[in-house]
Amino acid sequence: xxxxxxxxxxxxxxxxxxxxxxxxxxxxxxxxxxxxxxxxxxxxxxxxxxxxxxxxxxxxxxxxxxxxxxxxxxxxxxxxxxxxxxxxxxxxxxxxxxxxxxxxxxxxxxxxxxxxxxxxxxxxxxxxxxxxxxxxxxxxxxxxxxxxxxxxxxxxxxxxxxxxxxxxxxxxxxxxxxxxxxxxxxxxxxxxxxxxxxxxxxxxxxxxxxxxxxxxxxxxxxxxxxxxxxxxxxxxxxxxxxxxxxxxxxxxxxxxxxxxxxxxxxxxxxxxxxxxxxxxxxxxxxxxxxxxxxxxxxxxxxxxxxxxxxxxxxxxxxxxxxxxxxxxxxxxxxxxxxxxxxxxxxxxxxxxxxxxxxxxxxxxxxxxxxxxxxxxxxxxxxxxxxxxxxxxxxxxxxxxxxxxxxxxxxxxxxxxxxxxxxxxxxxxxxxxxxxxxxxxxxxxxxxxxxxxxxxxxxxxxxxxxxxxxxxxxxxxxxxxxxxxxxxxxxxxxxxxxxxxxxxxxxxxxxxxxxxxxxxxxxxxxxxxxxxxxxxxxxxxxxxxxxxxxxxxxxxxxxxxxxxxxxxxxxxxxxxxxxxxxxxxxxxxxxxxxxxxxxxxxxxxxxxxxxxxxxxxxxxxxxxxxxxxxxxxxxxxxxxxxxxxxxxxxxxxxxxxxxxxxxxxxxxxxxxxxxxxxxxxxxxxxxxxxxxxxxxxxxxxxxxxxxxxxxxxxxxxxxxxxxxxxxxxxxxxxxxxxxxxxxxxxxxxxxxxxxxxxxxxxxxxxxxxxxxxxxxxxxxxxxxxxxxxxxxxxxxxxxxxxxxxxxxxxxxxxxxxxxxxxxxxxxxxxxxxxxxx
Numbered sequence: 001x002x003x004x005x006x007x008x009x010x011x012x013x014x015x016x017x018x019x020x021x022x023x024x025x026x027x028x029x030x031x032x033x034x035x036x037x038x039x040x041x042x043x044x045x046x047x048x049x050x051x052x053x054x055x056x057x058x059x060x061x062x063x064x065x066x067x068x069x070x071x072x073x074x075x076x077x078x079x080x081x082x083x084x085x086x087x088x089x090x091x092x093x094x095x096x097x098x099x100x101x102x103x104x105x106x107x108x109x110x111x112x113x114x115x116x117x118x119x120x121x122x123x124x125x126x127x128x129x130x131x132x133x134x135x136x137x138x139x140x141x142x143x144x145x146x147x148x149x150x151x152x153x154x155x156x157x158x159x160x161x162x163x164x165x166x167x168x169x170x171x172x173x174x175x176x177x178x179x180x181x182x183x184x185x186x187x188x189x190x191x192x193x194x195x196x197x198x199x200x201x202x203x204x205x206x207x208x209x210x211x212x213x214x215x216x217x218x219x220x221x222x223x224x225x226x227x228x229x230x231x232x233x234x235x236x237x238x239x240x241x242x243x244x245x246x247x248x249x250x251x252x253x254x255x256x257x258x259x260x261x262x263x264x265x266x267x268x269x270x271x272x273x274x275x276x277x278x279x280x281x282x283x284x285x286x287x288x289x290x291x292x293x294x295x296x297x298x299x300x301x302x303x304x305x306x307x308x309x310x311x312x313x314x315x316x317x318x319x320x321x322x323x324x325x326x327x328x329x330x331x332x333x334x335x336x337x338x339x340x341x342x343x344x345x346x347x348x349x350x351x352x353x354x355x356x357x358x359x360x361x362x363x364x365x366x367x368x369x370x371x372x373x374x375x376x377x378x379x380x381x382x383x384x385x386x387x388x389x390x391x392x393x394x395x396x397x398x399x400x401x402x403x404x405x406x407x408x409x410x411x412x413x414x415x416x417x418x419x420x421x422x423x424x425x426x427x428x429x430x431x432x433x434x435x436x437x438x439x440x441x442x443x444x445x446x447x448x449x450x451x452x453x454x455x456x457x458x459x460x461x462x463x464x465x466x467x468x469x470x471x472x473x474x475x476x477x478x479x480x481x482x483x484x485x486x487x488x489x490x491x492x493x494x495x496x497x498x499x500x501x502x503x504x505x506x507x508x509x510x511x512x513x514x515x516x517x518x519x520x521x522x523x524x525x526x527x528x529x530x531x532x533x534x535x536x537x538x539x540x541x542x543x544x545x546x547x548x549x550x551x552x553x554x555x556x557x558x559x560x561x562x563x564x565x566x567x568x569x570x571x572x573x574x575x576x577x578x579x580x581x582x583x584x585x586x587x588x589x590x591x592x593x594x595x596x597x598x599x600x601x602x603x604x605x606x607x608x609x610x611x612x613x614x615x616x617x618x619x620x621x622x623x624x625x626x627x628x629x630x631x632x633x634x635x636x637x638x639x640x641x642x643x644x645x646x647x648x649x650x651x652x653x654x655x656x657x658x659x660x661x662x663x664x665x666x667x668x669x670x671x672x673x674x675x676x677x678x679x680x681x682x683x684x685x686x687x688x689x690x691x692x693x694x695x696x697x698x699x700x701x702x703x704x705x706x707x708x709x710x711x712x713x714x715x716x717x718x719x720x721x722x723x724x725x726x727x728x729x730x731x732x733x734x735x736x737x738x739x740x741x742x743x744x745x746x747x748x749x750x751x752x753x754x755x756x757x758x759x760x761x762x763x764x765x766x767x768x769x770x771x772x773x774x775x776x777x778x779x780x781x782x783x784x785x786x787x788x789x790x791x792x793x794x795x796x797x798x799x800x801x802x803x804x805x806x807x808x809x810x811x812x813x814x815x816x817x818x819x820x821x822x823x824x825x826x827x828x829x830x831x832x833x834x835x836x
Contacts, residue, residue, distance in 0.1 A: 032261055033259075033260035033261045033262075033266075033269055033273075034269070034270070034273040036101070036104050036105060036157075036158060036161060037101040037104070037105065037662070037665075039161055039273055039276050039277050039280065040097070040100055040101050040104055040154070040157050040161075040280060041073075041097050041101065042071070042277045043157075043277045043278075043280035043281045043284065044096075044097050044100075044284070044300065045071040045072070045073070045076050046071065046277070046281055047281050047284045047285065047288075047300075048076050048080065048093075048300055048302060049065065049071065049076060049079070051288065051293060051296065051297065051300075052076070052079065052080035052302075054293070055293055055297075063079065063080075064079060065079045066079075070636070072636045073093050073094050073097065073633070074594075074634065074635065074636055075636075076093075077093050077302065080302055092301035092302070093300065093301040093302050094301070094598065094631060094633035094634075095301050095598060095633075096146075096150060096299065096300050096301030096302075097301075098598055098600075098629075098631050099147060099150040099151070099154070100150045100151075100153050100154040100157065101154065102154065102600060102602070102614060102615045102629070103150065103151045103152075103153070103154025103155055103158075103614070103615070104154035104155070104157050104158040104161075105154075105158075105614050106154075106155075106614025106615065107154075107155055107158035107159065107614075108158070108614075109603075109614055111228070114126075114226075115128070115129050115159070116129060116155075116158070116159050116162075117159070117162045117166055117226070118159065118162050118163045118166045118167055118223050119166060119223060119224065119225065119226040119240060120223065120225050120226065120233075121191070121192060121194070121222055121223050121225075121237075122223075123167075123188055123191055123221065123223070124188060126159055126163065126181075127180070127181050127184070127188060128184075129155075129156070129159050130156050130159055130160055130181050130182060131181075131182065131183075131184040132780070132805075132807060133152050133153075133155055133156035133159075134156060134182060134283070134286065134287070135779065135780035136148075136149075136152040136780040136781075136782060136805045137149045137152045137153050137156065137287055137780075138287060138290050138291060138780065139778055139779070139780035139781050139782070140152060140780075140781075140782050141287070141291045141295050141296075141298075141299055142291070142295075143781070144344070144345060144363075144398070145398065145782060146298055146299055146301075146398065147398060147399055148782035148784070148803065149299055149782075150299065151782070151803050152782065152805070153287075153299075156283065157280055157283070160181060160182070160276070160279055160280065160283060161276040161279070161280065163178065163181060163223075163276075163279075164177075164258075164272045164273075164275040164276045164279065165257055165258045165259050165269075165272050165273075165276070166223045166224055166226075166240065166256075166257055166258075167221060167222065167223040168198075168211055168215070168216075168221065168222050168223070168238075168256060169221065169275070170258065170268050170271050170272050170275060171211055171216065171256070171265070171268065172216060172219055172221070173216075174275070176278070177275060177278050177279035177282050178279070179282065181279070182282065182283050182286055190218075190219055190220055190221055191220070191221050191222075192215065192220040192221060192222040194234055195234075196215075196220065196222075196236075197212060197235065197236025197237070198211065198212055198215050198220070198222040198236065198237055198238045199211055199212060199236065199237065199238035199239070199252045199254070199256070200212060200252050201251055201252040201253040201254060202252075202253055202254030202264070207241065207254040207255060207256070207264040207265060208265070208267060210238070210252065210254050210256065210264075211238065211256060222237075222238055223238070223240075223256075224238045224239050224240035224241060224245075224247075224255055224256045224257055225237050225238065225239050225240060225245075225247045226239070226240035226245050226247065227245065227246050227247050228244045228245065228246060229246060230246060231246040231247050231249060231250045232247065232250075233247040233250060236252065237252075238252070238255070238256045239252070239253070239254060239255045239256070240255050240256070240257045241254055241255010241256060241257050241263065241264035241265075242255060242257065242259075242263070242264075248264075258271075258272040258273075284296075287299070298344065306341075306343050306344065306400070306401070306402065306491075307343055307344065307345045307346070307347060307397055307398050307401040307402070308332075308333075308343040308345075308346050308347070308401070308402050308404075308491065309346070309347035309348070309349070309393050309397050309401050309402065309403040309404070310329055310346075310347070310348050310349070310372070310403075310404050310405075310406070311349045311350075311351065311386070311389045311390050311393050311403060311404070311405040311406070312325065312348070312349070312350050312351070312372075312375060312405075312406045313350075313351060313352070313384050313386065313406055313407035313408065313409065314350045314351065314352050314375055314376065314377050315352045315353055315377060315382070315384055315409065321406070321408065321436045321477070322375055322377055322406075324477050324480050325406050325434065325480075326372050326373060326375070327480070328480055328483065328484045328487070329372055329404075330369050330372065330373075331484055332484065332487060332488060332491075333346070333365050333368065333369060334365075335488065337365055341491075341492070341493045342365075344363060345361060345362065345363045345398075346361070346362055346363070346365065346368040347359060347360065347361050347393060347396070347397050347401070348360040348368065348371050348372060349389045349390075349392055349393045350375055350389070351384050351385045351386060351388065351389035352384055352385065353382035353383060353384050353385065353412060354385070355385065356385040356388045356389040356392060357389065357392055359392055359393065359396050361396070382412065383409050383410045383411060383412035384407060384409055384411065384412055385411075385412055385413055386405065386407050386409075386411040386412070386413070387411050387413045387414065387416040387417065387420050388413050388416065389405075390403070390405055390420055390431065390464075391416055391419060391420055391423060391744075394420065394423040394424065394427055394429060395423065395744055395745075395746050395786075396746055396748075397427070397429065399427040399428055399429060400427070400428050400429060400430075401427070401429045401430075402429070402430050402432075402490070402491045403429055403430065403431045403432070403468075403470075404431075404432050404433075404434060404487065405431060405432070405433045405434065405461075406434045406436075407433070407434075407435065407436075408435060408436035408453065409453060409457075410453060410454070410457035410460075411457075411460060414460060415794075417460065417463075417464070418790060418794055418797045419742060419788060419790075419797070420464055421464065421467050421797075422619075422788060422797055422798075422799050423786075424464065424467050424468045424701065425467065425619075425701060425702070425703055425704070426617070426786070426799070426801060428700075428701045429468060430468045430469050430470045430490075430700065431464055431465055431468040431470045432465060432470040432471045432472070432473065432487070432490060433461040433462075433464070433465050433470070433471075433472045433473070434473050434475065434483065434487075435453065435458065435461065435472065435473065435474045435475075435559075436474070436475065436476065455583075458472070458474075459504075459584070462527070462584070462586065465586075466502050466586055466648070466702065467677075467701070467702045468700070468701060468702075469497060469500060469588070469699075469700025469701055469702070470490070471486070471490065471525060471527060471561060471586075471588075472527055472560070472561075472586075473486060473487075473527075473558055473559060473560075473561050474558075474559030474560050474561070475558055475559050476559075479558055479559065482556055482557075482558045483558050485556065486556070486558055486561065486563055489521075489523060489563070489565075492521065492592055493592065494592045494593060494594060494596075495590055495591075495592060496519075496590065496591060496592070496593045496595070496596045496597075496697060497588065497589070497590055497697065497698045497699070497700040498513050498514075498515065498519070498522075498589040498590065498591060498696055498697065498698065499511065499513040499587075499588070499589040499681075499696070499698055500586075500587070500588045500589070500679060500698055500700065501586070501587050501588075501648075502584070502585070502586045502587070502648060502649045503579075503581075503584060503585055503649060503650075504584035504585075504649055505584065506528075506580075506581045506582060506583055506584050506585055508578070508579070508580040508581075509578070509579060509651075510576060510577070510578045511576065511577050511578075511579070511587065512574055512575065512576045512577075513574070513575050513576075513577075513589050513696060514573070514574050514575075514683070514694045514695060514696040515571045515572055515573065515575060515591070516572060516593075516595070516686055516693050516694060516695035516696075517572050517686075517691070517693055518593040518594060518595045518634065518686070518695070519571065519591035519592070519593045520568070520591060520592050520593070521565070521591055521592045522565075522566040522571055522589065522590070522591040523563060523564065523565050523566065523589070523590050523591065524553075524563070524564040524566070524577065524587070524588070524589050525561065525562070525563055525564075525586075525587070525588045525589075525590070526561070526562045526564070526579065526585060526586070526587050527560055527561050527562075527585060527586045527587075528560060528581050528583055528584060528585030528586065529560055529581070529582070529583040529585075530581070530582075531545070531562070531579055531580065531581035531585045532544075532545055532579070532580045532581065533545045533562075533577055533578060533579045533580070534577070534578050535552055535553075535564065535575070535576075535577050536575065536576040536577065536578075537552055537570060537573075537575060538570075538572070538573025538574055538575060539570060539573075545562065550567075551567075552564075552566060552567060553565050553566040553567050572693065574694075588700075593634065594633070594634035595632065595633065595634035595635055595686065595695060595697070596632075596633050596634060596697060597630060597631070597632055597633070597680075597682050597697040597698075597699070598630070598631045598633065599628050599629060599630045599631070599668075599680055599699060600615050600616070600628060600629050601615070601616040601620055601626060601627070601628045601629075602614060602615055602616055602627055602628060602629045602667075603615075603616045603627075604627050604667075615629075617800060617801035617802070618709070618710060618798060618799060618800045618801070619703075619704065619705055619706040619798045619799070620670075620673045620705045620706075621673060621705060621706065621707065621709060622673050622674070622675055622705035622706060622707050623672055623673065623675075623705075623707075624672070624673060625669065625670060625671050625672065625673075626669075626670045626673050626705075627667055627668065627669050627670070628667075628668050628670070628680070629665070629666070629667055629668075630643060630665070630666045630667075630668055630680075630682065631664060631665045631666075632664040632665075632666075632682070632684070632697075633664070635664060635686060635687070636663060636664070637663045637664065637687050638663075638664050638684055638685065638686060638687060639684050639685040639687060640658055640660075640666055640682060640683075640684040641683055641684050641685065642655065642681075642682070642683040642684070643655075643656040643658055643666070643668045643680065643681070643682050643683075644656065644680070644681045644682075644683075645670060645673075645674060645678040645679075645680060645681075646678055646679050646680075646681045646698075647674070647676045647677070647678055648676070648677040648678055648679055648702045649676070649677070650676065652674065652676065654670060654671075654672070654674050654678070656668035656669060656670050657669045657671075673705040674705065675705070676704075677702050677703065677704040678702070678703055678704065679698055679699050679700075679701075679702055679703070680698065680699040680703070681696070681697070681698045681699075682696070682697050682698070683695070683696050706796055706797065706798035707732055707733060707734045707735075707791075707796055708730065708731070708732045708739075708789050708791060708796055708797070708798040709729075709730070709731045709732070709798065710728060710729070710730055710787055710788070710789050710798050710799060710800040711728060711729045711731075711800060712726055712727070712728035712729075712769075712787055712800050712802055713726055713727045713728070719807075719808060720773045720774060720775050720776065720777040720779075720806055720808065721772070721773065721774065721775030721777075722772070723770050723771070723772045724770065724771050724772070724773075724804075725768050725769070725770050726768065726769045726770075726771065726785070726802070727766060727767070727768050728766070728767055728768070728769060728787050728800070729764055729765070729766050729767075730757055730759060730764060730765055730766075730767070730789040731759070731763070731764035731765075732759055732762070732763070732764075732791070732796075733762045734761070734762075734791075734796075735759075735761070735791050735792060735795065735796070736759055736760045736761040736763065737758070737759065737791070737792035738756045738757075738758055738792055739756060739757050739758070739759055739765070739789050739790060739791060739792065740755070740756055740788075740789070740790040741753055741754050741755060741756055741757055741767060741787070741788065741789055741790075742787075742788040742790070743769045743785065743786065743787045743788070744785075744786055745771065745783050745784060745785045745786070746783065746784045747773075747777075747781065747783045747784075749771055749772060749773050749774070749777075749783060750771070750772040750774075751769060751770065751771050751772075751785075752769070752770045753767065753768070753769040753770070753787070754767045754768075757789070769785070769787060771783070771785060771804070773806045777806050778806070779806060779807055779808040780805065780806065780807070781805070781806040782803060782804070782805055782806075783803075783804050783805075783806065784801060784802070784803055784804075785801070785802045785804060786799055786800070786801045786802075787799060787800050787802075
């Protein structure tokens with residue numbers, strides 16, 4: 001009985017318990033079997049070749065793939081870019097594949113859902129999941145929410161692909177995908193009834209002919225029954241098969257799954273996988289026809305999808321700066337119009353000392369310029385709602401947006417700092433603060449209006465910028481042209497971070513970084529009050545902060561920021577920079593390159609047959625192990641030698657254990673999440689045909705762990721206008737007291753929640769969030785709900801992010817498996833694995 005109590009506590013506190021896993025195409029590559037990720041990637045690549053060829057032909061251009069080249073993200077992107085001028089970064093194409101694959105992989109955590117895997121002949125509900133999911137994908141694309149679209153697409157792809165592994169469609173001799181699965185208007189015919197016997201027992205280990213001849217002759221559609229706990233299935237029915245499937249030991253024994261080559265019907269695995277690829281391509285074509293080529297290319301990440309957002313202070317003291325900032329922003333917008341770097345959308349959020357918003361979002365550059373020009377200043381000099389405006393922008397803007405905040409005063413709402421940090425961490429957006437000089441004045445009715453920023457108030461903005469990988473630039477009207485040059489460099493295409501470090505309190509330190517041959521326009525940014533630095537090249541040439549031009553690069557000073565733009569020659573190799581300062585400083589090295597690193601924290605649940613994993617939408621727990629997924633873009637093969645968690649404001653390092661799960665994809669295990677904030681740094685070798693070179697990349701976004709866990713039950717919003725209550729649990733192993741609760745969503749839907757929960761030491765508490773979609777909400781609309789819990793005294797914070805879909809019908813399509821469902825099977829699972 002003690003074992004039961006211990007495991008129950010671990011489950012409630014978020015520790016991963018080893019549940020039996022739903023069977024499916026595998027997540028990790030084994031022998032010659034194809035995984036869900038490989039199937040999805042193959043479908044993406046083949047479809048993109050078709051689309052790019054069609055687009056090129058329609059524009060009178062040619063489309064050519066290298067002879068005998070293997071289809072990879074790199075070869076396809078290059079071929080598309082050569083024929084279609086507006087196609088952009090390789091990293092965004094890889095990102096689209098990875099985001100879809102992560103969502104796909106997470107479906108295997110739905111252990112008991114027959115519909116998600118087409119188990120137990122659950123064809124109607126499985127088809128409903130697919131068709132409602134397709135609606136959600138199309139609605140998200142229509143609204144420009146491409147991340148939500150990819151999340152929904154991944155879930156749909158997993159279920160669609162499992163049909164070909166778990167049903168007898170391949171055994172029936174089919175040579176084309178079952179199109180009825182993506183077309184709700186078509187009837188599901190020729191399904192085996194519940195009373196129809198479909199299988200006979202296998203003889204020994206040979207299950208190649210266990211499907212009854214009459215089922216094959218009549219072309220009856222069936223699938224295997226799968227139950228990891230109870231061996232129940234109707235008489236005469238096929239089992240899924242495998243060591244985990246308890247039904248496979250009951251007559252008729254054996255199974256029919258084709259999940260990998262070693263499965264009961266593994267001799268058909270390659271055919272099932274190829275059918276799954278073709279079905280995924282058919283699904284993608286359906287989405288393409290419904291949304292158009294341009295939107296489809298954005299979904300695939302092969303067309304510019306960046307968003308440029310401005311959060312602007314409109315209080316009185318900024319009147320002169322608003323005019324100058326308007327000129328700067330419009331100059332940046334115009335410089336990118338008609339180029340491959342033109343943003344797909346623009347966002348504007350004004351704020352003052354009383355209010356913030358509304359958020360204005362448009363893809364029309366001219367309309368956006370009109371909105372900026374229409375801004376007017378109030379007469380107030382009080383601190384503004386800066387963080388509220390920034391939080392609104394982070395909540396409503398797509399992930400990885402570039403956000404610029406203009407202000408000359410302290411924030412009125414500093415209590416939101418920890419929430420803003422969490423949103424930056426979650427969205428991976430970059431925030432740059434543009435601060436006017438410390439005192440700005442204007443005269444009105446013989447009254448001098450002025451506001452000033454103290455060093456502690458400036459430090460708040462510096463801290464938030466550092467968390468995002470952005471900058472804090474102090475400028476005046478006379479230095480606005482230099483500020484424009486810096487801003488332009490910060491939003492360049494294919495921008496990667498090579499190294500980033502901060503020191504507060506300051507200390508003299510030497511930093512080293514490696515520049516590889518793929519990098520261009522390498523720039524060093526140093527932010528601080530009069531830092532002293534010296535730059536050392538690989539050949540031993542040096543340049544100090546006082547040498548504004550040559551021998552290594554040109555130095556531009558804007559307020560407290562020094563930008564060192566390196567010369568284009570002699571960059572490759574190990575560089576060093578020594579910095580000394582009497583105050584805190586930040587240092588960042590960036591460049592443009594097709595080679596970048598994407599990473600996501602993931603949860604892995606180990607089962608008896610295989611591992612299930614999916615993206616983790618919460619901070620990892622301090623002191624416990626964690627895993628994150630790393631993908632290197634821009635190369636078809638790389639060697640990764642080191643993956644490190646590097647202290648964001650210090651020199652401590654935690655080294656990860658690396659496991660390759662593909663030519664450029666890796667799982668990295670961290671034995672113990674540190675207490676300090678960190679960035680992820682990767683080092684390795686680029687393997688070119690004639691040259692092997694070292695490379696180094698770093699995550700621009702800063703991360704941290706937490707001693708709080710937040711878990712929530714997620715389900716579909718079944719009907720617009722009807723309140724939906726979601727239960728959540730907050731637990732901690734440290735501080736007792738009153739924990740502040742916040743909840744927000746990216747659609748602006750009405751939301752209510754308890755303002756606080758009381759937790760004891762090493763205790764937990766439950767609450768409920770009620771979310772209401774307006775009655776006119778379009779079916780298929782996705783909404784991202786974030787629930788936060790903050791410890792007393794703002795000493796710690798964690799959050800959980802849920803993806804929900806609005807539906808006018810009773811659908812079972814959902815983002816995550818219900819916690820209550822897991823608990824309902826909890827004692828049976830423990831008994832199965834512990835008692836026996």
